[in-house]
Amino acid sequence: MSRPIAVVTGASSGIGRATARRLAAEGFEVVCAARRTERVEALAAEIDGRAVTCDVTRAEDVAALAAAAGGEVKLLVANAGGAIGTETVADAALDEWRTMYETNVLGVAATIQALLPALIAGRGTIITVGSVAGLVAYEGGAGYCGVKAAARMLMMSLRLELVEEPVRVCEIDPGLVASDEFSLVRFRGDADKAAAVYAGVRAPLTQEDIADCIAFAATCPEHVNIDQLVVRPRAQAAAHKLVREDA
Template sequence: MVNRRAVVTGASTGIGEATVRALRAQGWDVVGVARREQRLTALAEETGASAIACDLTDQAAVDALIEELRRSGPVHALVQVAGGARGTDSVEEGSVADWQWMYDANVLATQRLVAGILPLLRKAASSDGHADTVFVTSTAAQTPYPGGAGYNAAKAAEGMLVKVLRQELNGEPIRVVEIAPGMVHTEEFTLNRLGGDSVAAEAVYAGVDEPLLAEDVADVIAYALSAPRRVNLDLVTMRPVAQSAQHLLARGPLHVRTDVD
């Protein structure tokens, strides 16, 4: 993996941060991208990654990011983790501002990033055989639930973007991978969604026997990038064992039933 370089967005926290660590452990050169420069810098110093602060909802900032990537070296992989949720309102009471932000952060940010970075991926694929894109969506893209419409819609749109991209790149040596996690207990996702209410955020995970961790998702991302180039993981849906479906979550210790033969 020496000399292969990956760009990881959302790198200041959660799955993005864990992915930077996982890829660095495999020997990748990694560029971490996120809005918060101070957290990025600390991660870069600890892991040996590079860092570029960028707000992916700002076209001028993305243009500057792409130019810096072009100037600084090849790009063999894009891992698009950045995004997020705001609010749990019903459709009737939904905040247009929150829904607009979710669409900007999850869909339009992904589109502008792909549009900018594809020429760099093609250049790397031409010289080194193949390139990769990995997109972290959500099981919210697959299954609706009350209070989730804004996030459901945004992640479903992002997931459809990924599926169309895979078809549009057919015939090119560029893999397009989608990872759709269920419940992942991270530092900020639910906290941000619930407006900073830490008590409400922790209640979401209360009693759940081992939710997924950011490191679990990062491990799958790292495998997708290291798999033989003939292998494309079109869609990986991953959940904790305690969550057998989007709406079916066990709270309390997992245990073997004793009322069956």
């Protein structure tokens, strides 16, 4: 019996990689998509999936991903994205904001557009990995908060537009996750600043925690739609309320 097809973007690291592994354990054939070819090829070999080199900001890459996924897709996890910088609005590098918007919003929309016919045919589920940053603003977060808020509006509109189709539209919004690359990219490779994000926090979320949430939403009975799932570590009551043991 053939396995249902799941497509995971941003699968070369972090939440995307953990999600690909978790979905494979659930019985999906996972199409692992990311820009870094060697990484997704190694992951696909590990989980008996398929690798596709894909930059979600390139139309030709997204079209190739849809072609590789085939005519019926059971699950799309639109995870590719990320944050760059923590500057204030006054000091922000707007080119970096454009990069974030291209990936977190337009890249998500392009991937959904390309795969939607296959998702409808497969009675599938669309899951985006958002952020609590899309729910509330914080100093130095206008760029990232803005793109994640835009992605949230995209999903809310999509849910209304697809209500008559056999497709579920779900959003997972994590709080503080101890990811292997997210903060390092955000601080442009400054390992000390990246480590400081998690310093003193008892048990931040792991990448596997979010993968578990995605698997839960994807494997609920077909009539159950997880519109939005906000998940934080217990030490984080809100974006501005985080307990650090050394504080």
